[in-house]
Amino acid sequence: MSRKLKSSLSVAVKGWSVERYQICGDQQHGLSRGRHGVLRVQDKPSNDFRIYRPTTTTGLQIKCRVISPGFFNAIIYSKDAREPGSSKRPFTTNAKRAHQLDGELDEQAGPTLLPEQQDVVNHAVAGHNIFFTGPAGCGKSTVLREVRKRLEERMTVCVMAPTGIVALAIHGTTTWSFAGWTPNSTRIPLEDLPRRDPMTSLRLSKVNVIIIDEISMIENNFFERLDFLLRHIESSDSGRRAKPFGGIQVIITGDFCQLPPIKPFQHCFNCGRELRKPKEGIDSTVDEPLSTRCKPCGLTFREEDKFAFSSAAWSHCNFVNIHLKAIHRQKDPAFISLLQKCRLGIPFSNHDITALTRPKPTLSQDNAVKLFPVRADVWETNHKAFEELETPPIIFKCHDGFAGSWEHSLEYGKRLDDGTLQFLDQHRFDRKLRLKKGMRVLLLASLGSDLRNGSQGTLVGYEPFRSWTKLPTWNTGTIRGEHAEVREKLVREFASMHKRQLKQRGFGWPIVAFDNGMTKTIYPECDIHLVGYESPYSTVSRTQIPLTAGYALTIHKAQGMTLDKVIVDVSKVFVDKQIYVALSRARSLEGLQVIGLTRESVGFDDGEDSEKVRKFLRDSFGDEVVKY
């Protein structure tokens, strides 16, 4: 049993007693036979699984895992059965299954954190403001999930990101929507911001912690205005104005060496007046040709100050700065050093260019996924490859659902012409998934430790749709995680929608032979988001087969993925840092080939940005972090 489980035990003993659980209905009977049971929890549980020894069933261990708020899926087995390989006979009739689920539970809990990662969690729990960063693949998202889980046990936590695509991926909200702003809000004078919407003020006054991901894309003025807003909302705390972000705990992550803010300083921070870059030499009152200036307010906004770390709010937060050093995605030190160069904006040497661009024997147009910066190239590549296959197509239309209040439906329930939810427009699951036998595909979900978001494979056939029994269910543990019961219902609805075509000869659920040697039937997955900022929440869901065409992807869509075989075309890159985001998806140099790369491609057009970021990193963490 892992260390994680043991530490859960001590939490359980301290904080949770058996009196707080009720065993439902005839599950008592189930317990005595050692079968799966369902425990209803009276208090809001944490998203953690726990072991405890109920007095009513002396001698048994009950292991629980949250499957939706208020419900645990429990596996009952004797103490002796806990250690896989134990010679003693387990109490359960299905000990093998119990042990198998042990693995799944650990898997769901995420990898065991390294001390540097745990350090972030400890500071978060201690209530500090934190900025944690590091290169791609160092586990920022992994740590974010753990921090969120720990803090949500006792506080109101809002997780957010600057773009919809990332916000959906982390089950958070956009920074705009959190603040109750639209893109036009940058035109509102600063002092009017808190007064605009009393409902937003009321909601924000209840927030204890904000967690912001992808901080590199948040502009200085936005960060500063958010600080102002949170200080000035109506509150019983008279000292709120004096505290950064009104005293809310602020946890920030991301990597300033990745994507920068888009079009910074379009409006004056103070009065909201539209700003334009002055033409060189015409406005003599402007010292620097690159500066933008609001004359009435007497404020100057320089391009080089666009990052959030240049704002006054940043320094007021007094962050505990943590730099995660260990990289988990890549192992090869030479490749890691090359990526670090790219990250820091150091031009590549000829030797580096050769290593990245030389054709790799293991890679071909047919088995590697191509990453492009623009959608049109992705569409064309996937479309062409799809049309060339002569097998019959099957189309899965996603099933989008909204359930909740009328007020929420105005914002989250809007549908596009094809019936899908506008809120989910940037969701990673395809709106319309077209598949053909023989097609290369990418997995968009995590199905155990060997199959993850980004696993590549070929569709080799279809599992006939004979009955509902093979579909994953929450009580057998094949649908795991939060809201499992609801997700099962939506998966069944999805199956109903597609039943007719699934039953056609030759079709069914797609079977994929993955490049790591595993072959698996891919059933629909349901991704649920809670929306609204306080209970009762509404839910928005998308159910789809978690696959996408595996010939090409946008660099944006590949964010967060780990790819074994990838060809990156950088010839149309429009933001220099996209190259780093793209290259760092590859697990190894052998599995990566770059097209269109020249010596000048990296560290050329954003030299000033890179220098600024390097200086910030040096000042915050020391020289060590800018070495490669």
Ligand SMILES: Nc1ncnc2c1ncn2[C@@H]1O[C@H](COP(=O)(O)OP(=O)(O)OP(=O)(O)O)[C@@H](O)[C@H]1O
């Ligand atoms: N302590 C750990 N032990 C083993 N694997 C880990 C650990 N931390 C993270 N990983 C794995 O490393 C991979 C990258 O992690 P993650 O996506 O959290 O990194 P990231 O810093 O957010 O990357 P990016 O900036 O590219 O999005 C994931 O597969 C994750 O499961």
